[in-house]
Amino acid sequence: MNIEVVVFGVSFVVALGSSIAMLFAKNAVHVALFLVAAQVALALTFLLQGAYFIAAVQIIVYAGAIMVLFLFVVMLLGVDRSEALIEPLTGQRPMAVGLGALLAAEIVYVATKGSEFVIVGGGEGALSALNEDPGNVKALARTLFSSYLLPFEFTSILLVVAIVGVMVLARRIGDAGFLRD
């Protein structure tokens, strides 16, 4: 059997299994750890498809930085609070599960049947050639800093806005506020 099929099978089972386990985990910390497992499995699928830089960034930024932030806030707010079981909207959970199954069936149908209608440019060989000749990181950088330069600059504005917003949100009301001075 091909080794790539085995790797894909393992990442498929781990990603799907830990996502389903997220649904049933009671503790918020367990949900976060299952999410980390799913993200590492997804990084494997990125590697399989030739997105080497994105796979590394997925593990460093998502499974590393963002999930640590999540766990930090979970610990800050207290982990032992049990989730309320009363439903303000009756029948919301069965409706969500039923409609979710319908959505899954639709998406899987489109993914398996509709991909023949997708306009394929250079095909898979073109990406392999790009990964060989300039290399994945160089090809990404050339695209990012030429055709996507303006969106790239906008992301820096977005990050500055997020930093200022968090500083405003996180200040204590009673403190000697920096806004009043």
Add this chain to the structure above:
Amino acid sequence: MTSVPPEYFLALAGLMFTIGVVGALTRRNAIVIFMFIELMLNAVNLVFVTFSRMQGTVDGQVVVFFVLVVAAAEVVVGLAIIVSIFRRRRSANVDDVNLLKW
């Protein structure tokens, strides 16, 4: 490049996205809802990487890069909002925040 056909990756992404939707609709803890939103963003990233492979360009991977930045900003602001709600109401349950409810 892998010999596994791209349809399998698209199906995996669709299933994970659906699980994210169901989790965000059924859970009550605001932080857990945020984690399911992260799961949905991850599934969409897999779709972009698969399309990048099918098209033979790196444009899809550049889009994943932008999704990552937006997700980081969203998590930081969202968690700050949750913490400030928790400071006032001693709860991270989304059903307790119903002051603006019609």
